[in-house]
Amino acid sequence: MNDDLAQFRAEIRAWLEQNCPQEMRDGAVGEDSTCWGGKNWNFTSDAQKTWLERCAAKGYTVPTWPVEYGGAGMNRDQEKIWLEELATINGRLPLQSFGIWMLGPALLHFGTHEQKLHYLPPIARGEIRWCQGYSEPGAGSDLASVQTKGEDKGDHWLVNGQKIWTSYADKADWIFALIRTDREAKKHLGISFLLIDMTSPGVSTKPIRLISGKSPFCETFFDNVEVPKHQIVGTENRGWDVAKYLLTHEREMISGSGLLAGGSRSLGAILAESGNLDEPVLRSDVMRHEIDGLAFGLTLERYKDQAEAGTGTGDASAMLKYYGTELNKRRQELIMAGAGSDALTWDDERAPHWLRSKANSIEGGTSEVMLSIISRRILGLPG
Amino acid sequence: MTKLIRSEEEIMLADAARGYLDEAAPVAKLRALRDAGEAHDPALWAEMAQMGWTGVLVPEEAGGSDMGHAAACVLAEEMGKTLAPTPFLSTAVIAATALRQVASARAKAALAKIAEGTVTYALAIDEGSKFDPEAIDLVAEKDGNGFRLSGQKRFVVDGGFADRLLVLARTEGGVTLFDIPADATGVTRSAKPMIDSRDAAEITFDKVEATGEDVLGTVDDAMAVLKPALEAGQAALAAELTGLAAGAFGRTVGYLKERKQFGTLIGTFQALQHRAADLWCECEVTSSAILHAGRMLDTDPENAALAVSVAKARAMDTASLAVREGVQMHGGIGMTDEFDMGFYMRRARVGAEWLGDYGYHAGVVAGLRGF
Numbered sequence: 001m002n003d004d005l006a007q008f009r010a011e012i013r014a015w016l017e018q019n020c021p022q023e024m025r026d027g028a029v030g031e032d033s034t035c036w037g038g039k040n041w042n043f044t045s046d047a048q049k050t051w052l053e054r055c056a057a058k059g060y061t062v063p064t065w066p067v068e069y070g071g072a073g074m075n076r077d078q079e080k081i082w083l084e085e086l087a088t089i090n091g092r093l094p095l096q097s098f099g100i101w102m103l104g105p106a107l108l109h110f111g112t113h114e115q116k117l118h119y120l121p122p123i124a125r126g127e128i129r130w131c132q133g134y135s136e137p138g139a140g141s142d143l144a145s146v147q148t149k150g151e152d153k154g155d156h157w158l159v160n161g162q163k164i165w166t167s168y169a170d171k172a173d174w175i176f177a178l179i180r181t182d183r184e185a186k187k188h189l190g191i192s193f194l195l196i197d198m199t200s201p202g203v204s205t206k207p208i209r210l211i212s213g214k215s216p217f218c219e220t221f222f223d224n225v226e227v228p229k230h231q232i233v234g235t236e237n238r239g240w241d242v243a244k245y246l247l248t249h250e251r252e253m254i255s256g257s258g259l260l261a262g263g264s265r266s267l268g269a270i271l272a273e274s275g276n277l278d279e280p281v282l283r284s285d286v287m288r289h290e291i292d293g294l295a296f297g298l299t300l301e302r303y304k305d306q307a308e309a310g311t312g313t314g315d316a317s318a319m320l321k322y323y324g325t326e327l328n329k330r331r332q333e334l335i336m337a338g339a340g341s342d343a344l345t346w347d348d349e350r351a352p353h354w355l356r357s358k359a360n361s362i363e364g365g366t367s368e369v370m371l372s373i374i375s376r377r378i379l380g381l382p383g
Numbered sequence: 384m385t386k387l388i389r390s391e392e393e394i395m396l397a398d399a400a401r402g403y404l405d406e407a408a409p410v411a412k413l414r415a416l417r418d419a420g421e422a423h424d425p426a427l428w429a430e431m432a433q434m435g436w437t438g439v440l441v442p443e444e445a446g447g448s449d450m451g452h453a454a455a456c457v458l459a460e461e462m463g464k465t466l467a468p469t470p471f472l473s474t475a476v477i478a479a480t481a482l483r484q485v486a487s488a489r490a491k492a493a494l495a496k497i498a499e500g501t502v503t504y505a506l507a508i509d510e511g512s513k514f515d516p517e518a519i520d521l522v523a524e525k526d527g528n529g530f531r532l533s534g535q536k537r538f539v540v541d542g543g544f545a546d547r548l549l550v551l552a553r554t555e556g557g558v559t560l561f562d563i564p565a566d567a568t569g570v571t572r573s574a575k576p577m578i579d580s581r582d583a584a585e586i587t588f589d590k591v592e593a594t595g596e597d598v599l600g601t602v603d604d605a606m607a608v609l610k611p612a613l614e615a616g617q618a619a620l621a622a623e624l625t626g627l628a629a630g631a632f633g634r635t636v637g638y639l640k641e642r643k644q645f646g647t648l649i650g651t652f653q654a655l656q657h658r659a660a661d662l663w664c665e666c667e668v669t670s671s672a673i674l675h676a677g678r679m680l681d682t683d684p685e686n687a688a689l690a691v692s693v694a695k696a697r698a699m700d701t702a703s704l705a706v707r708e709g710v711q712m713h714g715g716i717g718m719t720d721e722f723d724m725g726f727y728m729r730r731a732r733v734g735a736e737w738l739g740d741y742g743y744h745a746g747v748v749a750g751l752r753g754f
Contacts, residue, residue, distance in 0.1 A: 268754030277754060287745040290752055291696045294689075298671035302387035309388055319664050374663060375656035379636055382651050 008078055012085045019054045020091050021047035027090040034096045038129025040171045055094035056125040062100055065108065069116050070124025076308045098167070099123035099130040101253040103176050106193075106246040110234040119195070132250075133163040133177030133196075133220060134243070141369050143178075144187045144240060148222060150179040150194065157181065157194065159202075159225040165363065169205040169218035172198055176246075179227075182237045193239030195231040202226075212355035213346060248317040250364045255317075255324025256300055266290055267331060271338035282337055289330050296327055315377045322370035325360035332357040385678050387671060393457050396450070400461040403434070408467035410723045413580055416468055422574070422582030423503075423544045428469055432500025436471070440479040440615070445494040447479075452615055453677030456622035460673070463626025464633075466730055468581055470503045473541040476619045478504035478549060481560065481612035485600055493547075493562070505545035505565070506616070507536040507586060514739045516551060516558075516609070521588060523552035523559055530554070530598075532561065532569075532591040540737060542584030543574025549599065549612075550588070557603035561593050568592065579730040611684060614691045617738045618676040621691075621698035624734045625673050628666055628698070628705035631727040635659065635709045655712060662708050669694075669701040689751045692744040699735040706731045 024047055028034075032044055035052050043049040055061050058072060063079045065071025074082060086093070104123055107116055122128040139146045148161025159179055169175065175196050182190035196203065202225035207215035234242045268286045271277045277286065303320060306312035332354040336343050343350040361367040375381045389397070408427060416424060431437055439455045441447020455476050462471060479497050482490045496502040508516050521534025532552055542548065542565070550561045565572065569591035572584045600608035636659055639650035649655055676694035679687040706728040710717035717724045735741070 266752035266754060268749055268752055272754040283749075284745075286754070287749050291693055291745060291748055292668070294693045294748070295668045295672040295697045298387060298675045299668045302671045302674065305386045305388045309386070311388065316667075319667055322661075323664050323668060368657065371657040371660040372653070374660035379656075379659055379663060381636070381639060381656050381659065382648050 005077055005081065009081045009085065012082055013088075015058070016085055016089055016091065019051075020086075020089060021051055023047035024051045024092045024094075025090050026092070028092055034093050035126060036129055036168070036171070037095055037097050037099075037123075037126030038171060038173050039127070040173070041126070041129065051092070052094050052126050059124065061095040061126065062104065062120075062124045065104065065120065065124065069108070069120035076304060095126045097123065097126070097129055098132055099128065102132060102246050102250050103130050105249045106176075106242050107233060109245055110193075110242050115233065128173045129168070129171060131166050131169045131172035131175050131198075131220075133166055133169075133175045135165045136162060137164055141366055143243070144191065146178045146180055146191060148177070148179055149183065150181045150192060150227065152181070153226070156226045156228050157192075159194070159196070159222045159227055161222050163220040163222075164208075164217075166205070166218045166220040167216055167363075169198070169220045170207055174198055175203075175220065176233070178239055178243055181239075185237060188240045190237055191239040191243070192236050193233045193242040194227050195233065196222075196225065196227050200225050200227070210355070211358070212352040214352055214356070216356075245314070247365065248314045251317040251321035251370075252300075252303075254360060254364050255320035267293070267334060271334070274338050274340070274342070276338050276340060282334070285330075286334055286338070289327070289334055292327060293331070296323055299323070313378075315373060318365070318370040318373040319378075321364060322361075322367050322374070325357075326367060328360050329357050385682055387674050387678070389457070389674070393453060396454055397457050397461055399434075400436075400458055401464070403430075404461055404465055404467055408462070408469075409465050410726055413466050413468045413726060414723075417580035420576075422468065422576065422580070423470065423541070424468065427467075428503070429500050431469060431471070432498070435498075437475045437500045438479075438494075438498030439475055440483065441475075441494045441498040442483060445491050445498060447494065447498040451677075452618060452680035453674070455615070455619050456673055456677040459619040459622040460626035460629075463623035464630035466579075466627065466630070466726055470505070470541040470545065472616055472619050472623070473506055473545065474502070474504045477506050477612045477616040478547075480615040481549060481599055481608050482562075484608045484611060489596060490599070502547060503541065503545045504547050504549060505539050505542040505584070506612075507539045507542060507548050507550045509538045510534070510536060512537075514736070514743055516613070519551055519553060519558065521550070521552050523554050523561065523593065525555070526592075529592060529594040530559075530561070532563075532588045532593055534588050536586045536588070537583075538737070539584045539586055541582055542586055543572060543582040548586070551605055551609065554603050558605040559602050560599040560605040560609050561597050562599045563591065563593055563597050577729075577733055579733040580726065581730075581733070613738065614684075614687055615680060617695045617744075618673070618680055618687075618691045620734055620738055621676065621694040622673050624698040624702040624731065625666070625669050627727055627731055627734070628669070628702040631702075631705040631709040631724065631731075632659075632662060632666060634724065635662075635705075635712050638713055649712075658708060658712070662704060665701045665704055669697040672697045688747060692739075692747040692751075695739060696741050696744040696748065699731070699741055702731040703735060 023045055035048055059067060059070060060072055062071040063074040063082050067073045107119055134143060136146050150157035150159045175198055177194050177196055178191050179194045180190050181192040202223040204221045205218040208217045209215050268290055271286060277283050303312055303316055335350055336354050339350055435448035436458055438447030439450045443449050474497055482494050510519050523530040523532045545565050548563055548565050552559055552561055569589040571587040574582055574584045577583050639655055642649045672694040676690040679690040709724045713724060716722050
């Protein structure tokens with residue numbers, strides 16, 4: 001088996017050497033450095049477009065998805081090799097999206113074969129960009145109390161209501177949304193998971209200006225939007241099961257984002273360049289963060305190994321979400337402290353990143369909700 | 384590829400160890416030894432030898448079970464859960480790892496005795512109040528074909544009862560590791576009972592004779608032998624502290640589920656739930672570092688230093704949090720000697736200092752990570 005993996009590694013290495021454009025070998029992970037895909041995407045360079053197309057043709061944008069749905073059918077060891085080899089040449093990921101991280105896994109688990117064939121390949125090729133319609137003004141941490149309603153009109157639902165914190169709704173082509181389709185049932189049991197075309201009549205979005213000065217989040221309004229009945233994932237009124245499954249993937253995605261940001265270099269090595277790392281209190285905090293970050297990275301590895309071995313639990317994603325986001329917030333504080341007054345202007349990228357990170361422990365379930373999940377479901381503490 | 388999950392064999396070893404230790408070495412064992420004024424139980428050690436634990440890092444040709452560092456960490460972790468008082472780290476991990484770096488008949492014989500359980504070792508490095516192998520003054524002066532050791536060592540864990548001592552001494556061109564009997568002429572030991580009810584000795588060396596045969600490895604080059612031994616010991620100590628944290632945590636969560644105040648279980652209070660959940664997360668993250676350190680020592684020992692220091696730093700931090708939260712969440716009962724939490728707290732403090740404190744290992748990590 002190790003021989004096979006060595007052979008696989010050699011193939012990946014050779015393919016990358018031939019196909020990864022030089023401009024894509026700068027390790028950049030900023031907002032637009034990695035392509036988000038979709039009809040509204042403006043490629044930042046020809047190389048970014050070429051890189052996406054070449055990877056999509058091989059299924060490398062979604063390495064572990066089955067080949068028939070646009071993936072490369074890799075197992076976990078192979079995926080690890082792909083990511084390692086990509087990191088070795090400092091290559092950018094070809095594509096990132098909520099379709100890959102969130103909807104894809106949910107569709108693979110709950111979707112019909114027809115739905116998978118219809119929705120997954122365009123995600124893999126970066127043609128359709130998805131956004132997530134979960135939170136509402138009155139349904140934040142208490143997500144299951146969503147009120148956006150879908151009335152049964154025979155061949156379609158008539159959807160009315162409002163979503164909030166919809167990341168990149170103004171750039172997305174489609175939205176996956178939690179819609180209340182039974183107002184009589186208990187709150188967890190009257191929700192359906194619907195897929196809605198953002199170009200449908202009655203859908204509109206409005207960006208929300210955040211403390212970072214940017215507007216990644218929107219309000220999304222549904223005004224008599226007709227959604228065909230076949231655009232439901234899973235069973236009618238049992239959308240909460242899909243929602244929860246998807247949330248575990250969302251939480252794992254958010255938990256790892258802080259680690260990716262630094263590439264293979266340590267935060268300490270980056271901050272040392274500023275010359276401010278000799279200050280003992282900052283240095284001590286950076287050391288502690290380095291140790292915790294390395295141990296957390298190993299924990300992400302371990303949980304993936306557990307999941308592959310079938311010994312993991314979905315509830316553990318609450319831990320990754322909690323720990324990873326708190327760690328990333330610490331990291332951003334240290335980056336600001338290390339940069340001093342250099343990072344206090346708006347033309348510097350560091351301040352917006354620092355401010356943006358404050359949402360990490362809120363979006364996808366707050367740290368407090370994560371601790372309550374751990375307390376009840378893992379530790380078995382009473383209600 | 385190496386997996387960061389326990390293998391079937393490791394799971395079986397942990398289960399077997401747990402079963403045995405719950406019977407033979409619960410916290411009550413340590414308490415009984417303390418009350419009797421003792422720090423070592425030869426009968427317990429003999430049983431561990433029979434099960435192959437003392438030979439966990441001894442090659443098979445020397446009679447060991449040679450299960451590797453990850454397995455040694457599994458055993459140390461289980462011992463930590465109930466604070467089993469044994470010289471496992473000093474003898475079966477540190478001394479065995481040092482001895483197996485040396486290809487001599489004498490080292491092989493010593494390894495065989497470790498596997499049999501018929502010899503115990505203690506590591507004599509520290510001279511100040513902090514671990515710092517670079518800064519030692521004890522000298523080994525040339526004397527004919529041999530040496531004479533003079534100086535003082537402190538915090539020699541298990542040094543009050545060990546049969547033999549591994550002594551780090553300054554020689555003309557560097558530092559040298561000696562393997563000498565603890566009752567050699569000129570050795571004076573004063574065993575000091577420590578707060579964790581274990582033993583550490585202050586040892587004075589007054590022109591103690593050592594031959595060239597007593598040098599472990601090469602003269603002036605102790606680190607070739609000592610570095611792997613220290614890393615093995617640090618990883619196993621980290622594993623023990625992780626077990627200790629799990630033991631303290633288990634008791635605390637159990638208490639939250641049975642103690643009532645204000646007419647309800649205190650485990651229903653969110654203030655306590657969130658602290659318990661946070662502590663569980665810390666334990667989980669530390670467990671990953673322990674597994675990784677064991678894997679690195681087994682598969683890539685030359686490059687294990689980073690993994691080991693991350694493990695030791697994380698483990699002492701987590702253990703400290705677990706015992707502080709343990710006492711606080713138990714309230715008054717946690718402060719009593721009758722209750723076991725104090726034993727966990729005191730061992731956690733000793734374990735934090737032994738073989739390098741947080742600052743020492745953070746320094747290693749920073750150095751290896753480029754700052």
